[in-house]
Amino acid sequence: xxxFDNSATTKIxxxxxxxxxxxxxxxxxxxSSLHQEGVYADQLLQQARQQxxxxxxxxxxxxxxxxxxxxGDNWVIKGTAMEKYPHGKHIxxxxxxxxxxxxxxxxxxxxxxxxxxxxxNERGVISTADLEHAIRTDTILVSLIAVNNEVGxxxxxxxxxxxxxxxxxxxxxxDAVQAVTExxxxxxxxxxDFLVLSAxxxxxxxxxxxxxxxxxxxxxxxxxxxxxxxxxxxxxENLPGIAATARALRITIEDNLETRQHEKKLRDLLMKFLxxxxxxxxxxxxxxxxxxxxxxxxxxxxxVMVHAFEDAGVILSTTSACASKKSDTxxxxxAMGVCDSWSRCAVRISLSKDNTVEEVEDFKKIFDQLHRxxxxxxx
Amino acid sequence: METRIQIRFGxxxxxxxxxxxxxxxxxxxxxxxxxxxxxxxxxPTHDFIFLNLNGxxxxxxxxxxxxxxxxxxxxxxxVLPRDYERAQTFIVEALGKKAxxxxxxxxxxxxxxHTYEHDTAWINSKLxxxxxxxxxxxxxxxxxxxxxxxFDVKEDYFLVSTETYSGAGGLPVGSxxxxxxxxxxxxxxxxxxxxxxxxxxxxxxxxxxxxxYTSPQALKKAQDLxxxxxxxxxxxxxxxxxxxxxxxxxKAKIPDEYAMTITRRMMLRITDKVRAKKKHTVIFNxxxxxxxxxxxxxxxxVINEVTCTPIIRPLATMDKNEIIALAKRIDTFDLSIxxxxxxxxxxxxxxxxxxxxxxxxxxxxxxxxxxxxVERSVGGMIVTKMNEQLSSSEKGRDYSAxx
Numbered sequence: 001x002x003x004f005d006n007s008a009t010t011k012i013x014x015x016x017x018x019x020x021x022x023x024x025x026x027x028x029x030x031x032s033s034l035h036q037e038g039v040y041a042d043q044l045l046q047q048a049r050q051q052x053x054x055x056x057x058x059x060x061x062x063x064x065x066x067x068x069x070x071x072g073d074n075w076v077i078k079g080t081a082m083e084k085y086p087h088g089k090h091i092x093x094x095x096x097x098x099x100x101x102x103x104x105x106x107x108x109x110x111x112x113x114x115x116x117x118x119x120x121n122e123r124g125v126i127s128t129a130d131l132e133h134a135i136r137t138d139t140i141l142v143s144l145i146a147v148n149n150e151v152g153x154x155x156x157x158x159x160x161x162x163x164x165x166x167x168x169x170x171x172x173x174x175d176a177v178q179a180v181t182e183x184x185x186x187x188x189x190x191x192x193d194f195l196v197l198s199a200x201x202x203x204x205x206x207x208x209x210x211x212x213x214x215x216x217x218x219x220x221x222x223x224x225x226x227x228x229x230x231x232x233x234x235x236x237e238n239l240p241g242i243a244a245t246a247r248a249l250r251i252t253i254e255d256n257l258e259t260r261q262h263e264k265k266l267r268d269l270l271m272k273f274l275x276x277x278x279x280x281x282x283x284x285x286x287x288x289x290x291x292x293x294x295x296x297x298x299x300x301x302x303x304v305m306v307h308a309f310e311d312a313g314v315i316l317s318t319t320s321a322c323a324s325k326k327s328d329t330x331x332x333x334x335a336m337g338v339c340d341s342w343s344r345c346a347v348r349i350s351l352s353k354d355n356t357v358e359e360v361e362d363f364k365k366i367f368d369q370l371h372r373x374x375x376x377x378x379x
Numbered sequence: 380m381e382t383r384i385q386i387r388f389g390x391x392x393x394x395x396x397x398x399x400x401x402x403x404x405x406x407x408x409x410x411x412x413x414x415x416x417x418x419x420x421x422x423p424t425h426d427f428i429f430l431n432l433n434g435x436x437x438x439x440x441x442x443x444x445x446x447x448x449x450x451x452x453x454x455x456x457x458v459l460p461r462d463y464e465r466a467q468t469f470i471v472e473a474l475g476k477k478a479x480x481x482x483x484x485x486x487x488x489x490x491x492x493h494t495y496e497h498d499t500a501w502i503n504s505k506l507x508x509x510x511x512x513x514x515x516x517x518x519x520x521x522x523x524x525x526x527x528x529x530f531d532v533k534e535d536y537f538l539v540s541t542e543t544y545s546g547a548g549g550l551p552v553g554s555x556x557x558x559x560x561x562x563x564x565x566x567x568x569x570x571x572x573x574x575x576x577x578x579x580x581x582x583x584x585x586x587x588x589x590x591x592y593t594s595p596q597a598l599k600k601a602q603d604l605x606x607x608x609x610x611x612x613x614x615x616x617x618x619x620x621x622x623x624x625x626x627x628x629x630k631a632k633i634p635d636e637y638a639m640t641i642t643r644r645m646m647l648r649i650t651d652k653v654r655a656k657k658k659h660t661v662i663f664n665x666x667x668x669x670x671x672x673x674x675x676x677x678x679x680x681v682i683n684e685v686t687c688t689p690i691i692r693p694l695a696t697m698d699k700n701e702i703i704a705l706a707k708r709i710d711t712f713d714l715s716i717x718x719x720x721x722x723x724x725x726x727x728x729x730x731x732x733x734x735x736x737x738x739x740x741x742x743x744x745x746x747x748x749x750x751x752x753v754e755r756s757v758g759g760m761i762v763t764k765m766n767e768q769l770s771s772s773e774k775g776r777d778y779s780a781x782x
Contacts, residue, residue: 019781027778039595043775051782246782 002359004316006201007149007178007292007350013203013251016244020205023240031237032228041239048246055253056195058212064229065242066209069177069198071222073100073143075211075233076173076194079219080141081108087169088138089113094126095335096153097145101175102331105143123285124153124336132163141171146179150319150332150348152284152292154179161191171217177201178289180252193217197249199241203352204248208241259353263290266351269360277371281342283333291352294319294333296345300374305347308374312366319348380469381458382437384430384444385540389451389548402428404579405449405551411613412447416440441544446610448577449554450546454529459537463497466537467506470528471513473541483520484510490532502530550579552612557581558661558691559654561646564601564719567665567694569608569711570702574693575663576612583657584608584615584765585650587622592726597719605765607711614766620649621759625752626726632746639731640740643673643682645752651686652757660689667694667702672731681735 003011012020023044029037031045046060053060066072081091093105095117105115116134118126131142142164144155157174164172173194180202194217199208213219213232225234252259270293274280279298297305302318309316319330333343388405406423409430413419418433419440432440437455444453457473459466474484486506488499497505506528507519531538560572562584575582586601598619605617625645629638650662666674673682683690694702706712 022781034594034596036595040776044778044781047778048782243778243781250782 006352016248020244068209070100072196082220084140143173146176151294152289161189199245204245386428404554448549449551454540456540478514480516484526485524549577555579561664571665
C-alpha cells in the first residue's frame with residue numbers, strides 16, 4: 001500500500017507508541033492525585049510540557065494540552081469571544097479555514113458576532129491589504145490557518161503579524177495543524193498569541209492537541225471543572241497521549257529540515273508528472289506547503305478517483321478527510337474561484353517523510369493506467 | 380566592536396580595607412550567576428567590575444545582573460577607536476530607539492587621558508548638539524536626565540555608554556558571613572531569606588518535615604522557594620529535618636495550650652544545633668510581631684530562651700501587606716500560597732498561650748527526652764544543594780527516555 005493521505009492523519013511513530021504503552025502501564029496515576037503515583041504522573045506531565053515548550057521555543061506556562069486541533073481552535077475562538085465581547089464583537093478570518101474554525105465562526109454569528117471572511121486569490125492566499133482594511137475598532141480576533149488543509153496554501157502569517165503589531169488589543173490565532181513541518185519560522189512570529197497543533201498530524205497519537213497561549217493573554221475556559229491545566233482546561237489529562245505527543249514532536253522537529261527537503265523533492269516529481277497531462281489541473285502551487293498536492297482530472301469525480309486508486313493500492317483522498325463524506329464542493333477551491341465542475345473532481349495527495357521515490361514512480365504508473373482507462377470510458 | 384558591561388558598586392566603596400574582599404565575593408557571585416553564558420569574562424578592577432560579553436546575548440545577561448546583590452547599577456559600554464567623528468555617529472545611531480519626544484538627556488564626559496586634544500566641555504557641547512540635530516524632540520537636562528550618555532576618553536580608546544540599569548543594591552551575598560534560615564514554606568520566611576541575602580549573608584534553609592502529617596508537596600514547595608532565592612545569590616543548601624517524632628511526643632505529653640510554645644522551642648533547639656554543626660553565626664526567621672500566638676513579644680521571649688545565638692527577624696516590624704508586596708516582587712508569593720499541609724492542623728492547639736510562663740514551660744519540658752529528641756532529629760537531616768541549573772520542577776523521576 002502506498003499511503004498518500006498524511007494530511008488526514010499520520011501513522012504513529014513506533015517510539016511514540018512505545019511511550020503510549022509504557023506510560024499507560026507504568027505511570028498510570030492521575031496527575032492531580034496527592035499520593036506518590038499522582039506525583040510521578042504530574043512529574044511526567046510537566047516534563048512533557050517542558051519538552052513541547054522547548055521545541056516550540058516558548059515557556060512551559062504557555063503550553064496547554066487539549067483533545068485535539070478542533071478543541072484547540074474552538075477554545076481560542078469561543079474563549080476569545082467570551083472573554084472579549086465587552087470590547088467588541090468583530091472577528092476576522094479567511095474564506096479557506098478548516099471547519100473547526102469556520103463552523104465556530106458560524107456559531108458566533110448566531111450569537112451576534114460579526115465575522116469578516118477574507119477572500120483569497122487563485123492560489124488560496126489572502127491579501128494583507130484586505131486584512132488591514134477589515135480591521136475595526138471593535139475587532140477582537142484575527143484567526144488564520146497557517147497551511148490550508150485542502151490545497152496546501154500558505155498564508156502570509158508574518159506580514160499579518162507585522163500589521164497586528166499596531167493593534168495589540170486584537171487576539172491573533174493561528175491554526176497550525178497542517179503546518180508543523182512547514183514554516184516553523186513563520187508560525188513562531190512573536191505577535192502570534194495562540195497557536196494550535198494536533199498530535200496525529202505529526203505521527204503522534206490521536207486525541208491530543210497542543211495550544212500555545214501567550215503569557216498574559218486571556219481566554220475563557222470552555223471546559224470548566226477540576227481545574228486541570230491551570231484551570232484553563234479542566235478534564236483529567238490524557239497522560240499517555242501527551243507523553244507520546246511530546247516524543248513525536250521531538251522526532252518531527254529534529255528531522256524537520258530533512259523531512260521538508262524530502263517532501264519537496266517528491267512533490268516536485270509528482271507535480272512535474274501531473275502537469276504533463278493536458279486534462280489534469282493542479283490547484284497547489286510550488287509556493288505552497290511541501291507535503292500537499294491538490295489536483296483534478298477533467299470530468300472524473302474525486303470520489304471515483306479515490307476508489308480507483310484504492311483498488312490499485314494507493315491511498316489518497318478528496319480534498320479533506322473531514323469533509324469527504326459529504327457531497328459539498330470543497331470550500332477552499334470554491335473560494336479560490338475554481339468552478340464546480342473542476343472542484344468536484346479534486347483529489348489530494350499528502351506526503352510524509354516515510355514516502356519514497358519508488359512510491360512516486362509506482363504512483364505514476366498507476367496514474368497512467370487509470371488515466372488511459374478513464375479516457376477510454378469517456379469517449 | 381567590543382561590548383562590555385561596566386558594573387558599579389554601591390556601599391562597597393565605603394568598605395575601606397575590606398573592599399577587596401567584597402569585590403572578590405561579588406566577582407564570584409557574578410561568575411556563578413552567569414554560568415549559562417560560558418563565553419563571558421568577569422574582570423574585577425579597583426573601582427568597577429567589567430564583564431566582557433564575547434558575543435553572549437546582551438539583553439539576557441542584563442536581566443540576570445539585575446538580581447545580584449552588591450551591584451548599585453551597571454551599563455553596557457562600547458569600546459570605540461579614538462576617532463571622535465565615528466564615535467559621534469555611533470552614539471547618535473545607538474540613541475535611535477530611545478529617542479522619544481520629550482525624553483531628557485545629558486552628555487557626561489570624562490577624560491582619563493588628559494592629553495586628548497579636546498576637553499570635556501568641547502565634547503559635551505559638540506556631542507549634545509549632534510544629538511539634538513538628529514533628534515530635535517529630545518531635551519537636555521543636567522539634573523536627573525532620563526538618558527545619561529557617558530563618554531570616557533581612555534589612552535587608547537573611547538568608552539561609551541548610553542544606558543544605565545539599576546542593580547539590586549545591598550551587599551554581595553557571602554561577604555557578610557553565614558546564617559541559618561528557618562524556612563516554613565509560608566509567605567514570610569522566603570522574604571526574610573531574601574532580606575538576609577540583601578545584607579550580604581549567605582544562607583542555608585532549614586525546613587521541618589513531619590510525614591505523614593505534612594505532605595511531600597509541602598516539602599517540594601519549600602524546596603522550590605529555596606530555588607527561587609538562589610537567583611539572588613547562587614546555590615543554597617536545603618536542609619530537611621525530620622520532626623514527626625517530636626510532634627507526636629508533644630501531642631502525647633504536653634498540655635494543649637503549651638504545645639505550640641514547646642514545639643517552637645524544639646524547632647529552635649534543632650536549628651541551633653544544625654547551625655553550630657554548619658558553623659554559622661546567626662539564625663534568621665520570618666517572624667513578624669503579633670502575627671500569630673508564637674509571635675507575641677512574650678512568646679518570643681520564652682521561645683528564645685533556649686539559645687543565646689543571635690536571632691535576626693528581618694520582618695519583625697513589617698505589616699503583612701508590606702511582606703506580601705515584597706514576596707510578589709521576588710516572585711515567591713504564588714508558590715507560598717499553594718495550599719499544602721505544612722504545619723499540621725492535627726497538632727495545632729485550639730487556644731495556644733500568647734503569654735506563656737517560664738516556670739510552667741520548664742516543668743512540662745521535663746516530661747520530654749529533649750536531648751534525645753533533638754539528637755535523633757538532627758541525625759536524620761538531609762541536605763540538598765539547590766541551584767538554578769537544577770530547577771526543582773525537573774527533579775523527581777527523570778522521564779527523558781520516554782520523551
